[in-house]
Amino acid sequence: MTALWLTVALMTGAAVFVVLGSLARRREVPADAAEADVAVYRDQIDEIARDRARGLIDERDADSARVEVARRLIAASDRGGLEAEAAPSVRRRRAAAVIALVGLPLVSLGGYAVLGSPGVPDQPLAARAKQAPDVSRVADMVSRVEAALAKNPDDGRGWEVIAPIYLGMGRADDAAGAYRNVIRLLGSTPDRQANLGEALFAAAEGVVTQDARIAFERSVEGDAPSIKGSLYLARAAQQDGDLPAALARLKTLMERAPKDAPYLGALKDELQRMAEVPPLPLPTGAEAEALKTPEQRMAKVREMVDALGDRLAGEGGDLGEWLRLARARAVLGDTDKARAAIEQARAKFSGDGRAAARLDALALGLGLEGRGA
């Protein structure tokens, strides 16, 4: 603020001084105005002489040019007497000085008072980044990290910090780019691949693209496959129309999960969600019309599951069908009917050890054990 006013005062003072200094300067008696013209014509005549000496024009041309210029020169000299300058008057000079001394600051300070914002300091971006961080503003932090990353783009940790924030802010493209950098700089792990896939999935607005699928597949390779990766691969299978494969993947996950795994709830939700979506072929026409609401769709699914149960009870079927029936019942929330299905299957395949084991595993996985096992 003080620096600004000091600058303002200096500039104003200098401007006023320019006027006063010029007015105070002593001048020679002003030259005859026509003298400038006469000087130009004299120069022209000299020029003609030079051109003639260099052989650029011949004597006749030089003569006629000289005559023409001389005519103009005489005309200019004739005007001379009439154009004498008036002597500088002290009164006028004083008036000018007062106008400069008062008018100049009046206009400039008055104008600035109306237009300016002297209270607003400069805020260059670099200086702002150094200020204490304002935690409440994510954007501010992001720009700080971005600035750091712009300077040092090989900072893998930085990319790892900012990537989930990008995703949270909805900048999925940037998040994917950041995760790519993380993998490039810090190496690939199942979790990082799964995160990259998730960002790509978000960027594609909920579609598992080829890039995303590759990332997810990498995330489930090795000894410690990523749960998140598997979950998304299940979704990918479902998006491909391969519902059985999707459900199988989820089942496997559930079967492998420790009892107190925090993601069990999410898995169950996912299973439920997938079961709700009618399997292919999708109903069309009037049928689709009848399945508008989730309740209607649910009823339709139940109808199909019941039909399967009836068929298996009457005609029998293979182990796969029985497993599917039990799973579907469990997913639909009919725990008792699911247990019943398992019991029936156990009875049917009583001699088959492998079938029994798979039934037990399913019961375990669906949380149906406790009776008969």
Next chain:
Amino acid sequence: MIAEAGHYALVLALAVALLQAALPLWGARARDAALMGLGSPLAVAQFVLVAISFAALTHAYVTSDFSVLNVVENSHSAKPLIYKISGVWGNHEGSLLLWVLILVLFGALVALFGRNLPLRLKADVLAVQAMISVAFLLFVLVTSNPFRRVWPAPLEGQDLNPLLQDPGLAIHPPLLYIGYVGFSMAFSFAVAALLEGRVDAAWARWVRPWTLTAWLFLTLGIAMGSYWAYYELGWGGFWFWDPVENASLMPWLSGTALLHSAVVMEKREALKVWTILLALLTFALSLLGTFLVRSGVLTSVHAFAVDPARGVAILLILSVFVGGSLTLYAFRAPVLKQGGLFAPVSREGALVMNNIFLTAACAAVFIGTLYPLALEAFTGEKISVGPPFFNMTFGPIMLPVLMVMPFAPLLAWKRGDALRAAQGLTFAFGVAILGTALVAGFLRGGPTLAPLGVGVALFAMVGAFAEIQERTKLFRAPLAESLRRARGLPSSAWGAALAHAGVGVTLLGIVAATAWSSESIVALKPGETAKLAGMELTFDGVSQRKGPNYRSTIAALTVREDGKVIATLEPGRRLYLARNMDLSESSIATFGFSQLYASMAEERDDGQTGLRLHYKPLVVLIWLGSVIMSLGGLLSLADRRLRVGAPRKAARPAPALQPAE
């Protein structure tokens, strides 16, 4: 503090300009040397203040100070430094500040180098310059202030329009503005002459160099703008008769006329009144050009009405300066003494013809540009005046100018001999006929008149040097004698020849690139090949790149001729992230004076990529010719000789024709 200091400097510059507009003028009327002497120091002070202000704004851009609204609206922290700087004038407010900076720079130059100007003329000129800068400073401060602040400051700017993020923008507007503003000098001198009621001998000596400077920068600026549009817009066109382009062409046409009539005035003290009128009109057209582009009138008359403060201010400035100066002209012009007489066939006569046709061409452009705007403003009806109108009017008007151009330098002042001049052009005429015949005989396709266009262009190019040939007695005297004479020739003679040849070169480029260009719009899969003008362009596929503030998709093309790789092209599309704007980036390969031009249209779902391919023969000549014109102007400017029009005898003694011993 720096931004506010810049703001204050600008307000203070306004106060200084007010003093500079009033005190020297008062002094000139009262014949008071002390007051007249104030003009120079005030002009310098004003320049220093505006320069401080401009530097402060540039500082805000470079440091990404987003507390300045103008920076928020036109910059982004991720933008490369060069575009942070050029972004200063890449917007309405900043460009007007640049305009004012150049204006006060010219004022300061008069103050510093105009020591030999008569005191009163200098005082009047500086006062008129100051009036212009008062108007513009007020306009900037009140309606288009680049120093408006925002509190609290946003964290990021909205980025500069990606179209403007190009090296072309860094150079184009300053060149154009030096041109526009340079004509303000001619204007100020003209108004000063009208105020005094007489034209000093020094008047012509001063006006011509200023006009020449303005003209050569304007020429470069227009050429630069044309080339920029050519490679940036992705259509392969070099001139669109777009109102923005026309706005710069009009002052160029009348400025060219002014340049030539100023020669007559300087050498023969004739055409005084006309020259003064041209000086007034040229600057009026420069003002119009600045405002047409800056006010938004061109996008729509409605956009103009949305921001009435700016619109009204613009109309006010235009009417005060144009109306005021023309009124002054009406009252004072009869007082000016008319100069020497001349015969119709003479150098003066040819220059008058040049003036008549150039102003007529300018009028045609003026009507074509402004009539649709006026019609929309009054009746609401939207019409579009396109290239056909300009091709029908502008072309035929310019043709006589081009035909007479080689003759004029061969005619003597006061009274000339058309036959002798025609004899001097025999060789040029022969070349033109031969060129036309060859082109018509060997090139298929293209409009019927195109070979004639080539002929006119060749005539202009070769004919431009006829005067040099005559004055150096080349082919008629020993080579040594010719060389000695060539060295003795004033650089302005070389300048005129070069500038006139440049016009021919540009014309040749325009004719060839318009008549014999080939174009192909194709959709290719990687590995596929398109053919154009005897070349094979193989599409190698698409890749992604990341720029500082954009992502780009690039299509790679390999160009082969007879199986040999002669070039690679990489047209692409850039997505600018801050504005989410998608922009085509064309790629150009130059072979001699011809260019192969590729731009990428879109990637399609079926794996094909849309490409627009052009082959433009001799297209580079268009801009090369403009550069040659400007070089001619520069040479002419370097000629510090005083000019005296010496009438040459029509009948020359024979010795020159005798064989060398």
